[in-house]
Amino acid sequence: MIEIIVLILVAAFILEASLEQLNQGSALKKPDPLVADLYDKSGREKSISYGAERNRLSLISGAFSLSLLILALTFGWFAELDRFISNSINNELIISLIFIGLLSVISWWISLPFTLYSTFSIEKRYGFNKTTPKLFISDSIKGTLVSLVIGGPVLALVIWLYQEFQESFWIYAWFLVAAVSLFMFMFGTKLILPLFNKLTPLPNGALKTAISNYCDSQGYSLKNLYVMDGSKRSTKANAFFSGLGKSKTIVLFDTLISKLTQDEIVAVLAHEIGHYKKRHTLASFIASNFQTFAIFALFGWALQYEELSVALGAETPSFHLSALTFFILLTPLQILLGLLNNSLSRKNELAADTFAAETYKRAPMRSALSKISTDSLSNLTPHPLYVAFNYTHPPLVARLRNVG
Numbered sequence: 001m002i003e004i005i006v007l008i009l010v011a012a013f014i015l016e017a018s019l020e021q022l023n024q025g026s027a028l029k030k031p032d033p034l035v036a037d038l039y040d041k042s043g044r045e046k047s048i049s050y051g052a053e054r055n056r057l058s059l060i061s062g063a064f065s066l067s068l069l070i071l072a073l074t075f076g077w078f079a080e081l082d083r084f085i086s087n088s089i090n091n092e093l094i095i096s097l098i099f100i101g102l103l104s105v106i107s108w109w110i111s112l113p114f115t116l117y118s119t120f121s122i123e124k125r126y127g128f129n130k131t132t133p134k135l136f137i138s139d140s141i142k143g144t145l146v147s148l149v150i151g152g153p154v155l156a157l158v159i160w161l162y163q164e165f166q167e168s169f170w171i172y173a174w175f176l177v178a179a180v181s182l183f184m185f186m187f188g189t190k191l192i193l194p195l196f197n198k199l200t201p202l203p204n205g206a207l208k209t210a211i212s213n214y215c216d217s218q219g220y221s222l223k224n225l226y227v228m229d230g231s232k233r234s235t236k237a238n239a240f241f242s243g244l245g246k247s248k249t250i251v252l253f254d255t256l257i258s259k260l261t262q263d264e265i266v267a268v269l270a271h272e273i274g275h276y277k278k279r280h281t282l283a284s285f286i287a288s289n290f291q292t293f294a295i296f297a298l299f300g301w302a303l304q305y306e307e308l309s310v311a312l313g314a315e316t317p318s319f320h321l322s323a324l325t326f327f328i329l330l331t332p333l334q335i336l337l338g339l340l341n342n343s344l345s346r347k348n349e350l351a352a353d354t355f356a357a358e359t360y361k362r363a364p365m366r367s368a369l370s371k372i373s374t375d376s377l378s379n380l381t382p383h384p385l386y387v388a389f390n391y392t393h394p395p396l397v398a399r400l401r402n403v404g
């Protein structure tokens, strides 16, 4: 069993590393005439070296975590940690909670040097980073508290359901997780986002009038439109749509507003409204719940096999050790699901672009897409395989061609 686990982890890493390499080579290709003029010589060089640096960091960090994980599996460190906790605590539920909590803390610390290097070295040198060390620390503390407050009780309930219902626990657990994600989907932007960012209503003025006119023409009620101070972390521009029904919300980053013209901003907003009108958010929410349903069903079935815990070196099976093995074994399926979800998402992005071009204007949609891409130094010639595995949005050339 341990050989299969290691094989899966190594294969997944090789796949990821090969895709990164392919993409790195592809970045040097001659861009399509449609986007050839977007970078000048130095801009293009900057974009290539930015991609290369991020690629290198992700390979090093991936190789580092893989090596640690293989060491932990080979030397039975997970079972060791389990024995260590069980020695001082009797309650199965608490043992599982502490085990999973400790693993999350350890993996956070392992990734910390890489996150720090990415934020304070790479992003800073290319002029993107605005996060101060103080903000980084407060973000980390708040992030931990949010996952404790929301994730802790959900996890405790899932484990309790397992102890109560054994094989059939997964259906109740899925129901619980689906209910929590519905709640987060509807109210996450209202409840969680303000802990990290300031959301302010768009002030009255020419931009607001232009946006209101467009929204009226589409019969879209503009109750929740906010400007977010994204500039406190990064200069990169963004916008997103969230929620359902009355909770539907559009958030524009202040960086987007400062970089784009009025027409371009309305085009981006039209794209977000396109996601709503075409029911993309609802559809992907439903699709993701179907996927968790299938994963929970598999999980419930797999938990009856003690081998999952024994493989990690444990004498007595436990929920947390079996869960750990199960989710590693699930990696190939998750890669496949990622391919499927990304392809669906890219299709929706094109549909939202079309919606914006048809219901608003083509030219500003095109220039907004070009500006956002080049401003974030994105690779204009990504490798198609890399795109299939990693891109939730189509490459710029595909989007421009689609807008027409």
Ligand SMILES: [Zn+2]
Pocket (backbone or CB within 6 Å): 271, 272, 275, 349, 352
């Ligand atoms: Zn979109």
